[in-house]
Ligand SMILES: NC(=O)C1=CN([C@@H]2O[C@H](COP(=O)(O)OP(=O)(O)OC[C@H]3O[C@@H](n4cnc5c(N)ncnc54)[C@H](O)[C@@H]3O)[C@@H](O)[C@H]2O)C=CC1
């Protein structure tokens with residue numbers, strides 16, 4: 001029996017909270033499956049490479065059959081060399097009272113430099129997932145500094161918002177979460193996002209009862225959109241295990257395909273789908289056949305949806321303009 005070629009997966013911010021939940025699932029085969037070994041490349045700032053060593057020791061102690069090797073570095077050129085996947089987690093997280101926009105200046109330069117390193121060193125078919133906030137605009141920055149990598153290879157994490165929406169809907173409808181499908185979270189991973197139930201199915205059939213407009217506007221949409229802040233208030237620090245779990249299923253579905261008939265929310269550089277502004281990295285309903293993300297086509301959009309989508313995309317446009325203004329993108 002021939003041994004499959006290992007995939008190199010680079011994870012940044014490897015000593016942080018999210019990575020502490022993410023790396024073990026990655027190493028256990030959560031993205032590529034039980035038959036494909038992974039080589040982990042951990043990128044950290046110099047002061048944290050020691051802590052990343054400790055995480056690597058624990059990974060070794062798990063004796064995962066799918067973990068081929070672990071390398072730790074503070075040099076992006078080394079970290080992304082030959083990478084088939086890059087999960088960009090490393091960034092400063094938001095504390096109590098901060099909005100994601102406050103992080104633009106703090107974190108933008110990280111994604112400029114990592115975009116360049118991905119462009120110059122990663123594998124041709126690299127898949128990039130940006131988790132560090134503001135995730136959509138950080139993905140925009142990285143993509144704009146990687147002109148040799150196709151735009152659709154850069155994504156930002158909105159699967160956490162998608163999962164939060166599913167979980168709130170399951171509670172409201174008293175339904176097992178696994179029976180629900182076809183939600184989408186349009187726009188930005190921020191308080192302006194639009195979690196949309198217009199196409200929701202339960203067990204494959206459209207859901208028509210139990211989701212009145214007042215509940216959607218007064219409870220559901222703000223609850224999902226502000227869930228990150230709620231977790232920060234209650235837990236004292238930002239979501240970590242749920243962000244890691246969403247990152248794993250985002251990458252797994254990208255690499256191995258979404259289940260038949262199912263959707264995921266993926267933030268991708270827009271091609272103008274559904275009236276969004278080309279270039280900005282916005283949440284869209286997507287399917288994967290195990291190769292590329294494909295935006296679901298042909299959905300009807302009514303006036304209520306239009307206004308919500310436009311408002312969140314307008315925020316993405318203002319973040320885009322801000323990073324151009326800061327000189328982070330030409
Ligand atoms: N998109 C999403 O759904 C979510 C995004 N986040 C974001 O993910 C990011 C990470 O969160 P946590 O792991 O909780 O933070 P953390 O502070 O525990 O870990 C961040 C790690 O990144 C490292 N780091 C900073 N700059 C780096 C660089 N240039 N290269 C490599 N590593 C670098 C830090 O040394 C630290 O170890 C934050 O920006 C947070 O806001 C958090 C939850 C959900």
Ligand SMILES: O=C([O-])CC(=O)C(=O)O
Pocket residue numbers: 093094133160227228229231238239
């Ligand atoms: O809210 C934050 O800062 C962390 C985050 O992105 C989330 O939990 O959605």
